[in-house]
Amino acid sequence: MTVVTAELVFARDRWERRHAFVLQGGGILDTGDPREMAESYPDHEREDWENVAVLPGCVNGHAHTFQTLLRGLGDDLPFMAWRDRVLYPFSERLDRDAIRTGALFDFAEMARMGVTTAVDFFYLHDHGNENDVAVIEAARSVGLRVVLARSMYDWAGAPKRYQESPEEAVRNTRSLAATVAGDTRAFVQPAPHSIHGASPEMIQAGAAVASDLGVPFHIHVAEARYEYDQSMSTNGLSPVRFLDSLEVLSPATLMVHCVWVDQDDLAVMADRGVSVVHNPSANAFLGDGIAPLRDMLAREIPVALGTDGGCTNSRQSVFEEMRMASLLAKATQTDAGTVSSLDVLLAGTARGGEALGMPVGRIAPDHAADLVVIDLDALSVQPSATAEKQIVYAMQSDAIRRVIVGGETIVEDGRLTRVDEAEIVAKVAEVTKDWSLPAPV
Numbered sequence: 001m002t003v004v005t006a007e008l009v010f011a012r013d014r015w016e017r018r019h020a021f022v023l024q025g026g027g028i029l030d031t032g033d034p035r036e037m038a039e040s041y042p043d044h045e046r047e048d049w050e051n052v053a054v055l056p057g058c059v060n061g062h063a064h065t066f067q068t069l070l071r072g073l074g075d076d077l078p079f080m081a082w083r084d085r086v087l088y089p090f091s092e093r094l095d096r097d098a099i100r101t102g103a104l105f106d107f108a109e110m111a112r113m114g115v116t117t118a119v120d121f122f123y124l125h126d127h128g129n130e131n132d133v134a135v136i137e138a139a140r141s142v143g144l145r146v147v148l149a150r151s152m153y154d155w156a157g158a159p160k161r162y163q164e165s166p167e168e169a170v171r172n173t174r175s176l177a178a179t180v181a182g183d184t185r186a187f188v189q190p191a192p193h194s195i196h197g198a199s200p201e202m203i204q205a206g207a208a209v210a211s212d213l214g215v216p217f218h219i220h221v222a223e224a225r226y227e228y229d230q231s232m233s234t235n236g237l238s239p240v241r242f243l244d245s246l247e248v249l250s251p252a253t254l255m256v257h258c259v260w261v262d263q264d265d266l267a268v269m270a271d272r273g274v275s276v277v278h279n280p281s282a283n284a285f286l287g288d289g290i291a292p293l294r295d296m297l298a299r300e301i302p303v304a305l306g307t308d309g310g311c312t313n314s315r316q317s318v319f320e321e322m323r324m325a326s327l328l329a330k331a332t333q334t335d336a337g338t339v340s341s342l343d344v345l346l347a348g349t350a351r352g353g354e355a356l357g358m359p360v361g362r363i364a365p366d367h368a369a370d371l372v373v374i375d376l377d378a379l380s381v382q383p384s385a386t387a388e389k390q391i392v393y394a395m396q397s398d399a400i401r402r403v404i405v406g407g408e409t410i411v412e413d414g415r416l417t418r419v420d421e422a423e424i425v426a427k428v429a430e431v432t433k434d435w436s437l438p439a440p441v
Contacts, residue, residue, distance in 0.1 A: 001044040005034045007376055008053040008387055011363045013350055015388045021054070021363055026184070026406035028367045051377060052401060053387055055345075057116025057370035058318035059352025059361045061277035062149075062218070062256045062306025065106035065120045065135060066091065066099050069432060070311035079224045079286045085438040086311065088159055091124060094431075099124060099131050101427040103138030106310055108416055108424055111142050113317035113397055116370035116405045117352065117360045118144055119277075119306070121191050121218055121256070123151035126161045127168065129176045136186045143410035143418045145184075145370070147356055149191035149218040150176055152206045154199050166205040173209055184406065187215070187358070189254075194220035195239050196227055200246055207248040216254045216275075216357055219243070222265075223257035224288045240265035249274055254355050256306065258296075259289040266292070270299040275355040278347065280324040281315065282308030293329045294338045304352040305344070318348040322392050341392040373402035 001024045009019035011031040020037040022029040022044075030037065038046065067087070074086035094102065103120070110118055118139070124131050132148055139146035152169040153162045164172065177188040190213075192198040192206035203219065210217035222228055222239040235242045240261055243249055251273035258276050261269070269276070278291050296303050305321040307313050322344040329339035353361030360368045374391060376384045378399035381391065403411035410417055 001029065001041060003037050003041050003044055003046045004049060004054075005047070006049040006054045007051050009363060010053070010055045010345070010349075013346060013362065013364075023369050023407060026408070027369050028363055028365060030365055031363055049373065051375075051384075053374040053376055053381075053391060054363065055114075055372045055374065055391070056349045056361050056363050056367075057372055057403065057405065058114045058348050059304065059356070060110060060115045060118040060307055060316070060318050061254070061304035061352045061355060062119055062121055062279055062308055063106065063110075063316070064122065064309035065138070066094055066102035066122075066124060067312070068106040068109070068310030068316070069094070069098070069102040069428065070309075071314055072311070073435070073437060074311055075314070079288060080226070082286060082312070089438070090435070092159055092161070094124060096131055096134050098431045100134040100138050101424070101431050103135040104141060104419065104424050105428050106316060107139050107142040107144050107146070108419060108421065109310075109316045110307075111144055111403055111411050111416060112400070112414065113319065114372040114400050114403055115316070115318055116144060116372070116403065117147070117356070117358070119147040119149050119218070119356070121149040121151055123153050123162045123193065125151075125164060125172065127164060129172055129179070132176055133179070136180065140185065141419050142416065143405050143408060145186070145358075145360065145368075145405060147187045147189055148176065148180075149189050152190060152192040152202050153197050154202050155193070155197045158197065166199070166202045169202065170205050170209050174213075177213055187356075189213075189215045189218060189356075191218035194223075194227070195231060195242055203243070203248055204246055207253070210252055216252045216355065218254045218256060221255040221258050222260040223283070224286070225260055228260040238262065238265055240268055244268050244272065251275075257283065257288075257291065259283050259291045261292065263295070266295055266299055266301065269296075270301050275302040275304065275351075277304045277306040277355065278321075278325055279306045279308040279313075280321055280328050282306075282312045284324070284328070285312050285314070290328050290332055293325055294333050297339070297343060302351050302354060303347050304355045305348045317397070319392070319395060322348045326392065341389050345392055369404060369407040371402075371404040372400060373404070375399050375401045
């Protein structure tokens with residue numbers, strides 16, 4: 001057990017100056033005033049980390065790790081062109097080793113940017129789980145916690161390796177969940193792809209297996225305008241209301257994107273208790289639009305943050321998503337006070353843990369010791385008297401001194417402690433050596 005004191009700590013969802021927290025094993029036992037903690041735990045080791053800020057590790061609520069290998073291939077393309085000219089054809093080139101390389105690459109970048117828990121919404125199954133296991137192995141190598149959101153996809157227009165029947169998807173999801181049962185850094189949650197990528201039967205099967213396993217289920221919802229228009233044309237309902245008609249919306253539903261939603265949709269979402277993963281950079285990158293973050297928060301809809309795939313964002317930093325989420329909300333509302341730095345800091349930490357049903361994203365008792373340590377002497381955090389704002393709006397990655405998962409340091413002074421960055425770069429170069437930009441249409 002160790003009592004740690006630091007100059008600035010984001011403890012129990014608020015900033016505290018000269019604050020302490022108690023580490024025991026891989027978890028947080030307590031937080032409070034340094035003198036009180038010293039008195040309460042008199043016989044235990046004490047450390048003063050001095051002039052640093054300590055935050056809970058960032059929770060990346062939505063990513064597609066293999067897509068980082070495709071970075072730069074589809075930039076400046078609209079969604080449909082990106083999907084059909086880049087995502088589908090290049091994902092067909094990836095074998096298990098390449099998938100593992102992509103995951104190593106992505107998780108390594110996330111770790112250096114302060115992500116300690118990451119969701120990989122993964123769909124290159126090849127009718128089994130070997131590729132999924134490769135992603136989990138990569139996360140273990142880097143040291144992150146990973147939620148393998150195992151996609152359930154039966155749209156015939158997608159590559160064959162994405163597709164499964166509902167029965168096959170449920171069987172494989174249950175098997176993968178059993179494989180990681182008891183693991184403290186790897187988790188499996190069902191993820192029917194979307195209302196265009198998964199049939200109603202598949203979506204209902206995903207919700208049912210999630211209920212049986214006692215975990216949330218993930219689904220892309222209303223990401224692009226075409227999805228909204230398609231749903232209105234085919235179903236006579238918006239994507240949100242169509243999902244509600246399937247009776248799958250509940251507090252266990254984790255809806256990704258929700259860009260094209262109206263006030264009636266938001267009312268349904270609030271009433272059903274769903275959570276949302278907001279991906280502001282990716283939605284902007286693909287020209288899909290801006291999710292109504294302010295309206296969601298006003299209705300007390302829990303909102304977490306995600307980076308989405310590395311080729312629809314180009315950066316894998318939740319701190320970047322905090323800044324982007326706040327700035328886009330301010331711009332669309334023409335109100336600088338509409339979404340605060342605290343709102344988005346919570347979205348990138350505590351709300352992610354809550355949405356995933358995991359004790360992460362907080363420096364609080366009974367939570368994992370997943371931490372980001374920020375150098376308050378770093379140039380981008382100055383003036384440090386207002387570091388609480390700088391960390392969201394100004395901080396650069398070189399200010400991140402240390403990243404800790406379960407009490408273990410996985411990044412120290414910008415260096416990954418468990419994996420060799422040069423080896424990852426070499427692996428990425430080998431996988432992509434014969435790739436070239438798709439020909440213009």
